[in-house]
Amino acid sequence: MTTAKHPVFPLTRRQVLKGGSAMGLGAMALGLTPAWANPWGQSAVYPQGTEHGPDVSLAIRRETSPVAGKAARPISINGTSPGPLIRLREGEDAVLRVTNLLEEPTSIHWHGLILPPEMDGVPGVSFAGIAPGETFTYRFPVRQSGTYWYHSHSGLQEQLGHAGPLIIDAAEREPFRYDREHVLLLTDWSFEDPATIFHNLKTGEGYYNFQERTVADFFADVERNGFADTAAQRAMWAQMRMSSRDIADVTGSTYTYLMNGQSPQQNWTALFKPGETQRLRIINGSAMTYFDVRIPGLTMTVVAADGQPVQPVPVEEFRIGIAETYDVLVTPEADTAYTLFAESMDRSGFARGTLAPRLGMAAAIPVRRRIADRGMEAMGTHGGMDMSGMVDKQSMDHARMRGSDLAGGQNMDHSEMTGMNHAGMQGMEHGNMAGKDKMPPREADGMLPVGVAQPGSRLDQPGIGIDPRERRVLVYRDLKAIRPWPDRRPPGRELELHLTGNMERYMWSFDGKKFSEVTGPIHFEKDERLRLILVNDTMMEHPIHLHGMWMELENGAGELIPRKHTLNVKPGERISALVTADAEGSWAFHCHLLYHMDAGMFRVVKVA
């Protein structure tokens, strides 16, 4: 660690010159868009301005710079927001000097990188943060390759554009071939202050949800489902202090969704030559937004997830959780434009760009789908079809649930229901839910065999609002490693954590306790192999991120389970991952929905 005495301008002359030329290019159309958003991407023929490792200097500033053509005050990194692409090489020792020119402390976390804890960049967990005017030098050996990103881990700074792509070129041949690559960084920008957004979430449930069900919807439902069912469902959602349209808590009503820093109108364009294979490195660097990504007219072959190679999967659409990355290959043959379309999960907006053989082209923008309703499966379907589990818990007769005597929900046991903030679902016995006959065989110690998906997982489903019959959609079960990961030990123990929350009070937590309420860290024993079981007791998706160690997602792929740094857990779902606790020290473990993390869905994992 080194600290500069004076708040110096940290750019070298070389960088200034480089920045200048990038700016020259950008001045035509790109404004302050980062240089790596160069339409020609990266290939041997068209090198571009990038911060190449191993020595990189980054200056963090708050500055006036337009976003989507409107006046804004984002946080910039070396003059752009989002920040520059940092390109490292597997096997080198990276030295990243970060100078804080803000008036408050800042930090950079290298998302998905395996590195010493003091270089992980989480203030209060692994280092002190970077005070205003100071320079912190991150030094770590680069021991992996692939598509990652970096972002602030201080307060809500990430929402202001304090993020950028991080790519590590592999030391050995990667298990796929391509001619040109493009980075697609997806973010959600708001002209509101992040603190205001957080305040609004705290004080007004559904503040940004303008798609609440209306009286018209009610009558449409009555026509479809009958009055009794409709009323019963409504009453149920009301009792849970949720709306069935709580798909996202911050929506397109405040967000402008950006692709590489550009709004859909600005239409960031990636160029290709027909017949070339393009590698698209897609990063969800947003604060709060799940995206569904597709390129109408092209099949995307997924070749990496969270930077790690996977057996290739051809799909037409995939959902990308916050902080996840996917690498896909596309080979457009025609001399025509294709729309890069990333629709927000709640359908309140989209990010959009174009893949084209020439600048200035555009293709049709797909019609946005309607917002989905959270069906009752969100309430803990565990297995994906019905509510039998919940009914068991509440001693309700399943048949009666759908019966006409339930008008208004009056026959339901309200004492049970009312107590049901999301934490209330914790007590459910998940083991009973999938039905005994479907239970996978267990080992002698009562644990499931390695790689087997948990009963209660829905890893073969893409999630709410996507119809897999419409087009081929990636699901977690599709992800398979190319070879087994090094640690083949079965887990020595299981650690179960519940994702909990109360939407009305905007409280989010693990096991019902906010970070401010817990007394100590979660302990992993050094070098132990453990199974982390995540049970989502809430009715929203949560992208769960473990720092410092991989999570090998037990998705049924046996010894070829994929490893990830961020796991999306669907509402009511129970999933597991194997972890090798080889990284001594304290690490952050949290929901990557920025405001959920800030609200308390955060823990420290201590490996000792």
Next chain:
Amino acid sequence: MRKTLLVAVFGLASTTALAGAGHGSGNSQADTEPSIDRTFAFEAGDMWFTPGKLEITPGETVKFEITNAGNLEHEFVIGDSEAQAQHREMMREMASGGGHDMGGGHHGGGQDDAANMPSVTIPPGETATLVWTAPHDVKEVEFACNIPGHYEAGMNGDIRIEG
């Protein structure tokens, strides 16, 4: 291995019927031993072939010895790009329709032309052979692995037939 060789023979028989080239299989059944003009050693990895392309002359009978150096099962199929695409689509349908094991068991299911392309399936660590005679009426064919995603990730190459 025995199974692999049988597939090779079957694939070849079908091709000879189509192309009328009239050659036997690559393994050492004495009565059908064809005269091999050239032998090519191929390596199939995750997810690549070496060499990446090939040039041969019309009517030439060549023997491919394909070693699977990867961790996953691969196939080596020869055919024009349309037949390959058709075969690929069929295999993808099968993979998404049924089990999650994408490799294996895919031949013999369809009655499309694609199933008639000469092909071998090679388990990891093994070597398979395929004997094939270049037709006179086609300028270019592809070799490919059509296990879902493998072609797209790079397991394909052109064979130019010239001379």
